[in-house]
Amino acid sequence: MFRTTLLALSTALLLRVAASAQSVPTPKEHFGFNIGDDYQLATFTQTEAYFKKLAASPRTKLTVIGKTEEGRDQFMMIVTSPENHKKLARYQEISTKLARAEGLTDEQARAMAEEGKAVVWIDGGLHATETVGTHQLIETAYQLVSRNDPETMRILDNVVILMTHANPDGQELVSNWYMRNPSPEKRSLENLPRLYEKYAGHDNNRDFYMMNLKESQNIGRQLFVDWIPQIMYNHHQRGPAxxxxxxxxxxDPFNYVFDPLMITGIDAVGAAMYNRLNVENKPGYTRLNGSVFSTWYNGGLRTTTHFHNMIGLLTEIIGGPTPENVPLIPSRLIPNGNTPNPVTPQRWKFRQSIDYSVSLNYAVLDYAARQHDQLLYNIYRMGKNSIERGSQDYWTLSPKRVESINEMYQADQKKTPVAVASTASVTSGTATAPTSATAPGSTTAVSDQAPAPRGEGIPTKYFTAVLRDSALRDPRGYIIPSSQTDWPTAVKFVNALIKTGIQVQQATADFSVAGKKYPAGSYVVKLDQAFRPHILDMFEPQDHPNDFQYPGGPPIRPYDAAGWTLAYQMNVDFDRLLTNFDGPFKRLPYGELQSPTSKVSGSGAGYVLNSQVNNAFLAVNDLLKAGVDVYRMPVGTDSAPAGSFFVPSSAKAKSVLDASGMTVTSAGKRPTNVRKVKPMRIGLWDTYGGSMASGWVRWLMEQYHYPAELVYAQDIDAGNLKKKYDVIVFVTRAIPAVGNARGENEYGGAASRGPKAEEIPADFRPWLGRITADKSVPQLKQFMESGGQVVTIGTSTNLAYHLGLPVRNALVDMGPNGQERPLNNEKYFIPGSILRVTLDSTQQATWGMPTLTDVYFDSSPVFKLAPEAIAKGLVKPLMWFPNDKPLRSGWAWGQAYLRDGVTAFMAPVGNGKLYAFGPEITFRAQSQGTFKLLFNQLYGLEE
Incomplete structure (x- = not known):
């Protein structure tokens, strides 16, 4: 009997192994080369065909998760054992239920964790020029499908692997570009002609709390709604030299809203990764302060998962199809906690990077296989922690709150001096501020802080006074009233939450909370849910610590933005509720996007479109395209602010407005003094290689149906611009600084000037060139003098200096030689953050804007305008900083230097105009609260 059973088991195992290996070609059999061979890259067309062949294996299921921006299929291959595929729906259900942690007891969760399989996401190719990413995905998929060793079998038995291609369009472009040269040694990834994601290029990894792009939406649906894996692994390049x-x-810093289990989960998986490399004698792994990567930022493919309790992993590796050298960096040769096993200088091959990546993938998968029940239970525990925190009074720790404790203690010490045993100051645990002086608008300098007794701390009453202050506790939820003026934009904000898996409720009837009435249709977002960290991050300001290299030294630049609060960027009205509340609320299904309802009332003489609503500009463009006359109202009324649009009644107009998604009121009679809107011929600057900022504006103009045409430096240098365009838009990094005669962009260097014409195909040569002071600026000046308008954003406001306008840099001090110089970082430093400005909303350029608004500011230009120039009408200020504390979200060191600085202005130039907007008013197509500052300049008005 025993021998019969043993024989049956052996036969079953052999059949399983044989079935798993059937008809799976090797990469070389399909591509004609091994993955990682020098000078060889696979195109997406070839890769897609290969994955379809791998789909013949019983270990795989190939799914299409959506279309890309260029219309290709974006695929995800699910890899697990044949037995698990039979129960895939159940394992998916377990994964999502445990992640959301709704209505489960700990015992139920443990039972589900025991039953379930770990779900691990591995992607590749997001940044298409980082070619290791796509190719390790191919090699790993092949090995998982073809190998039958005990480790692989254990992984397949205990893990469901979601292998996802993050950017098919980019792989096709990059690989074809590299392989176009028949001589392998001459192949190069340099001088790619356009962005490798149609609109965003590298910024496709900054879109994951907004999800504007189709690829982001496809990926986000899998990560945050359909599967919610416990681990996601995002492959990138390149490693530190x-x-x-x-x-x-x-x-550090990590974001203070995270559950600590997520941070320690990263530590645990990270240990498995670098331990495996050390076992395999693969040196060169650096971590912690060995690189720039942190877990502060939201919006990246990896980082957004952190706010959803996932163990989000990022590696940045060297290598590519062209062999390279590991350079000699002496400081990297010393083993330390950052780099326990340094690599020595050597020649580096593509295949080595592929082998490292496969090892890292297997390390993650083996960890997940061995700890699958723990991973499943832990994501439940993090979700349950969030639900509990959102159901009671809770105070999130942050630098400002710790600083408040210090300040309160120090104030008391000054009232009652005491002897102390130490000169050590009480700090927040983050890097301290400079000790020499307090920068204007900054926090208290360390030298001014009263010390606490060594080892004794300070009385806990100071903790209680701040971190048990009922006014400072976290909210229980938010209400987004449907009565707000720009309701369609508020719905877009709600959809951004829904796309990231947030549970949203909607009122089915009018209701009241805390004495305030709200209308039916209002949205409610409560914090007693698993993804509470992400909700807080979208509504609440980020409090980035003062992070310096050493006391008195320069600041450490954040990996990306320091502050980004989406509700602020989109200018959404919401109320923050500190106590529990309820009402006639219905729960919306997870992932179900919302659409604003059009409300077109009456007919009368015509319709009025409120210019405070972004969708009004979309409707106007559709009306103009349909041949309907549209007018602007320079003088506002009680119900419509200045700049609103008037549309005479007609069946065609009503048909367009019925699809506008906005509330449109009727006018009993035609308003007086209206001016007819003229569509403008719009030019949008771009450059060879592509500009991400321009790409985002191109995407934005397509969404709002503006007919823009790309314009390149050669077009501008050729002159006669007024024959083609009425307005030209220059995004940041288009116009060089004064003195930059060669037209280098802000990255500098020869490469920034682009390739030689003979080095690229003829079709792309018209895109070459840079905006220069000697050729381009005179043509732009002539364009404006003849009646054209130029809109400049960010550093492209440099054009004002080229034109000799009466403006100067506000962010300067006096150097030792008596000359003005830009403020250094020790005095003033504002990485990407949200600041508040005042506007002159009576100007045509600012119609529809509130008098106070939030702007995205990233070391942006700030100006001083000569008073006599303002008086003479040579410049008109549009936006400025009214005080010394404009910071709303993020980090602003020395923000007092901004006080009274002008951050946007208009200047007549001949018969035309220059508009200069220092902040990033179209930032990544996210800052919807300031879109109107661009849109207003894209219409002409008949006299």
């Missing part, structure tokens, strides 16, 4: 790769764990 002198290392092979950077990986987890990451440097």
């Amino acid at each position: 002198g290392s092979v790769l950077a990986g987890p764990p990451y440097r």
Whole structure:
């Protein structure tokens, strides 16, 4: 009997192995080369065909998760054992139920964790020029499908792997570009002609709390709604010079809204990753402060998962199809906690990077296989923690609150001096501020802080006074009233939450909370849910610590933005509720997007479109395209502010407005003094290689149906611009600084000037060139003098200096030689953050804007305008900083230097105009609260 049973088991195992390996071609059999061979890249067309062949394996299921921006299929291959595929729907259900942690007891969760399989996401190719990413995905998929060793079998038995291609369009472009040269040694990834994601290029990894792009939406649906994996692994390049790769764990600061289990989960998986490399004698892994990567930022493919309790992993590795050298960086040769096993200088091959990546993938998968029940239970525990925190009074720790404790203690010490045993100051645990002086508008300098007794701390009453202050506790939820003026934009904000898996409720009837009435249709977002960290991050300001290299030294630049609060960027009205509340609310299904309802009342003489509503500009463009006359109202009324649109009654007008998604009121009679809107011929600057900022504006104009045409430096240098355009838009980094005669962009260097014409195909040569002071600026000046308008954003406001306008840089001090110089970082430093400005909303340029608004500011230009120039009408200020504390979200060191600085202005130039907007008013197509500052300039008005 025993021998019969043993024989049956052996036969079953052999059949399983044989079935798993059937008809799976090797990469070389399909592509004609091994993955990682020098000078060889696979196109997406070839890769897609290969994955379809791998789909013949019983270990795989190939799914299409959506279309890309260029219309290709974006695929995700699900890899697990044949037995698990039979129960895939159940394992998916377990994964999502545990992640959301709704209505489960700990015992139920443990039972589900025991039953379930770990779900691990591995992607590749998001940044298409980082070619290791796509190719490791191919090699890993092949090995998982073809190998039958015990480790692989254990992984397949205990893990469901979601292998996702993050950017098909980019792979096709990049690989074809590299392989176009028949001589392998001459192949190069340099001088790619356009962005490798149609609109965003590299910024496709900054779109994951907004999800504007189709690829982001496809990926986000899988990550945050349909599967919610416990681990996601995002492959990137490149590692810091002198290392092979950077990986987890990451440097501080991490975002204070995270569950600590997520941070320690990263530590645990990271240990498995670098331990495996060390076992395999693969040196060069650096972590923590060995690289720039942190877990502060939201919006990246990896980082947004952190706010959803997932163990989000990022590695940045060297390598590519063209062999390279690991450079000698002496400081990297010393083993330390950041780099325990340094790599020595050597020649580096593509295949080495592929082998490292496969090892790292297997390390993650083996960890998940061995700890699958723990991973499933832990994501439940993090979700349950969030639900509990959102159901009671809770105070999130942050630098400002710790600083408040210090300030309160120090104030008392000054009232009652005491002897102390130490000169050590009480700090927040983050890097301290400079000790020499207090920068204007900054926090208290360390030298001014009263010390606490060594080892004794300070009385806990100070903790209680701040971190048990009922006014400072976290909210229980938010209400987004449907009565707000720009309701369609508020719905877009709600959809951004829904796309990231947030549970949203909607009122089915009018209701009241805390004595305030709200109308039916209002949205409610409560914080007693698993993804509470993400909700807080979208509504609440970020409090980035003062992070310096050393006391008195320069600041450490954040990996990306320091502050980004989406509700602020989109200018959404919401109320923050500190106590529990309820009402006639219905729960919306997870992932179900919302659409604003059009309300077109009456007919009368015509219709009025409120210019405070972004969708009004979309409707106007559709009306103009349909041949309907549209007028603007320079003088506002009680119900419509200045700049609103008037549309005479007609069946065609009503048909367009019925699809506008906005509330349109009727006018009993035609308003007086209206001016007819003229569509303008719009030019949008771009450059060879593509500009991400221009790409986002192109996407934005397509969404709002503006007919823009790309214009390149050669077009501008050729002159006669007024024959083609009425307005030209220059995004940041288009106009060089004064003195930059060669037209280098802000990255500098020869490469920034682009390739030689003979080095690229003839079709792309018209895109070459840079805006220059000697050729381009005179043509732009002539364009404006003849009646054209130029809109400049960010650093492209440099054009004002080229034109000699009476404006100067506000962010300067006096150097030792008596000359003005830009403020250094020790005095003034504002990385990407949200600041508040005042507007002159009576100007045509600012119609529809509130008098106070939030802007995205990233070391943006700020100006001083000569008073006599303002008086003479040579410049008109549009936006400025009214005080010394404009910071709303993020980090602003020395923000007092901004006081009274002008951050946007208009200047007549001949018969035309220059508009200069220092802040990033179209930032990544997210800052919807300031879109109107661009849209207003894209219409002409008949006299």
